[in-house]
Amino acid sequence: xxxxxxxxxxxxxxxxxxxxxxxxxxxxxxxxxxxxxxxxxxxxxxxxxxxxxxxxxxxxxxxxxxxxxxxxxxxxxxxxxxxxxxxxxxxxxxxxxxxxxxxxxxxxxxxxxxxxxxxxxxxxxxxxxxxxxxxxxxxxxxxxxxxxxx
Numbered sequence: 001x002x003x004x005x006x007x008x009x010x011x012x013x014x015x016x017x018x019x020x021x022x023x024x025x026x027x028x029x030x031x032x033x034x035x036x037x038x039x040x041x042x043x044x045x046x047x048x049x050x051x052x053x054x055x056x057x058x059x060x061x062x063x064x065x066x067x068x069x070x071x072x073x074x075x076x077x078x079x080x081x082x083x084x085x086x087x088x089x090x091x092x093x094x095x096x097x098x099x100x101x102x103x104x105x106x107x108x109x110x111x112x113x114x115x116x117x118x119x120x121x122x123x124x125x126x127x128x129x130x131x132x133x134x135x136x137x138x139x140x141x142x143x144x145x146x147x148x149x150x
Contacts, residue, residue, distance in 0.1 A: 022052075022053070022058065022127075023051065023052075023053040023058040023060060024050075024051050024052065025048045025049060025050055025051040025066070028048060028051055028060070032060040032061075033048070035060060035061055036060065036064060036066075036075075039075055039084050040084070040086075041071070041073040041075065041084060041085075041086035042066075042068065042073070043070075046068040046069060046070055046071070047068055047069045048066055048067075048068050049066075049067050049068060049069060049138060050066060050067045050134065050135055050138055051064060051065070051066040052064070052065045052066070052124065052125050052126065052127060052131075052135070053065075054108055054124045054125075054126040061077065062076075062077055062078050063075060063076045063077065063078065065123045065124050065125065066123075067123075067135065067138050067139060067142065069142070070088055070089060070090070070146075071086055071087060071088045071089060071092075072086070072087055072089065072093075072111070072113055072123055072139055072142075073085060073086035073087070073123070074086075074121055074122065074123045074124065083121070085113070085121035085123075087113050087115050087121075088146075089142045089143045089145075089146040089147065090146040090147060091116070091147075092115050092116055092117075093113055093114070093115060093116070093143055093147070094114045094115060094116045095114045096111055096112065096113055096114065096139060096140065096143060097111070097112045097114075098110075098111050098112075098136045098139075098140075099111075099112070100132060100136075102127065102128060102129045102132045103129075108124045108125060108126035109124070109125045109126070109127075109132045109135075109136075110122045110123060110124045110125065111123045111125075111135065111136065111139050123135075123139075
């Protein structure tokens with residue numbers, strides 16, 4: 001009987017956590033934005049158009065992947081593998097590629113950004129197909145539009 005009560009308690013708690021809203025550009029708080037600005041990969045006047053947090057905790061102080069009106073960026077601040085990457089669409093990106101894994105259970109989709117200095121980084125999107133393609137399309141259209149200004 002005790003195990004049935006625990007199960008009945010666990011089900012609503014599980015549903016509550018599964019219905020929690022994912023961290024996106026729509027619910028990024030002022031303090032979270034200030035934190036990202038402190039990393040040096042977001043300026044005051046940049047508009048965050050898309051934001052994804054893929055570490056499972058929705059804690060933007062641990063990881064984030066985003067696109068603004070001027071750049072694409074990713075950061076991972078967990079453990080010893082601390083990485084912070086950013087590239088301006090207009091003059092720092094040589095090329096981009098996309099890996100669509102939205103149907104895979106264990107892999108996130110990502111954009112690989114190849115920079116003009118020879119380095120590269122990945123921007124992860126662990127979302128449904130609509131959101132993944134929104135990220136892909138925003139990346140490509142911003143890059144194609146802004147690189148013409150070179």
